[in-house]
Amino acid sequence: GAGVSQSPSNKVTEKGKDVELRCDPISGHTALYWYRQRLGQGLEFLIYFQGNSAPDKSGLPSDRFSAERTGESVSTLTIQRTQQEDSAVYLCASSLILIGATWDEQFFGPGTRLTVL
């Protein structure tokens, strides 16, 4: 079956422009995560959606970053007025809660490589 997909795979933009990144999770996965990974660094949590609950936005680095999710489907991450330090790979992952309220694994998309000139 289809995995997590992300688009675009690469995005080059100029400083100050807005960008929108898209994530299509695995169908039926209630949880969706966005991460940022700078070159040579670890995963940096950005935001987490779970079902109809209010999203956990605790990882968003500034108010230039926002994300939305429509129901349990596609999510978009928007970065306004991009800065050079926003250059990174943005990864999306989806997951499912199993019986007993334990988590199944996170499945990652291939990421969007953002370069801000």
Add this chain to the structure above:
Amino acid sequence: RKEVEQDPGPFNVPEGATVAFNCTYSNSASQSFFWYRQDCRKEPKLLMSVYSSGNEDGRFTAQLNRASQYISLLIRDSKLSDSATYLCVGGAAGNKLTFGGGTRVLVKP
């Protein structure tokens, strides 16, 4: 204190040797644990789940120590292809899964 912590390494391992490293977690209610592998410029991929009774998959063994709140990964007979960053992740029911910063392993001939 970070919720999930790992020694960043790198662990330099001779080919054929055994290497083991841990990941500590701070939330005692955590019950779901996984080890992921991430190759350079690739997305993380699941290596194995970590069960209360431990888990073994070929040359890889994962253990959970609830009393001391850590999980471990042991790699036997290391191959050059095992060179990667290993990420642990844990979470409690109702809470998001949280990744550690990763442990870099370099297997050398």
